[in-house]
Amino acid sequence: MTSTKISANRGITTTLCAGAILAAIATGSVAVPANAALLLQVGGSVTGPRLAQTYIIKTKMISLQPGRFTLVLNGAVIGDYDSDGQQNITAFVKPGKNTGEIRYQRDPDARRFGSSVITVGYGKKWNTIANAEISKASQSGTKRFSFVAR
Structure with a gap:
């Protein structure tokens, strides 16, 4: 499986089901599959813009x-x-x-x-x-x- 390293500015935990992937992202960086990196990178940030609702x-x-x-x-x-x-x-x-x-x-x-x-x-x-x-x-x-x- 191809991986891409992405860095997080703050510690967060995200559950990804795309391709049955579970990735925990902590402060620093962690290797996740390339398609997960594409899904997470919104506006140049791992977490993307903050939304008012969950x-x-x-x-x-x-x-x-x-x-x-x-x-x-x-x-x-x-x-x-x-x-x-x-x-x-x-x-x-x-x-x-x-x-x-x-x-x-x-x-x-x-x-x-x-x-x-x-x-x-x-x-x-x-x-x-x-x-x-x-x-x-x-x-x-x-x-x-x-x-x-x-």
């Missing part, structure tokens, strides 16, 4: 509704999700207009009851930007969205 993705997967979600933000694949969890995606959000899509794929073994959901949102008082749901009745597809970050 942007999060949440997934709730029901065992009766197996499937997979893929989140794309500003043309970069942020991650693939097939289990419960949440991730801070603020490092991938740029000030101004952001565009994204949620790709969802229902497993052929999906059952009649229940649904699995992915939600993108922000803020201490949760504000939903976009969500998608997998259920027995749903087909695989893509949901596009956009929002303005400040």
Whole structure:
């Protein structure tokens, strides 16, 4: 795997799912895969510009509704999700207009009851930007969205 060294001005911890990469960035420098460096370098800074809100993705997967979600933000694949969890995606959000899509794929073994959901949102008082749901009745597809970050 090709790596690129990037330096951090301040210590931060970032979780990257692009290519299933987990990188902890501390004060100093650390080697991370080249595509991670491209995703992190916004405005010549590892952390990018400061935003007023924290942007999060949440997934709730029901065992009766197996499937997979893929989140794309500003043309970069942020991650693939097939289990419960949440991730801070603020490092991938740029000030101004952001565009994204949620790709969802229902497993052929999906059952009649229940649904699995992915939600993108922000803020201490949760504000939903976009969500998608997998259920027995749903087909695989893509949901596009956009929002303005400040």
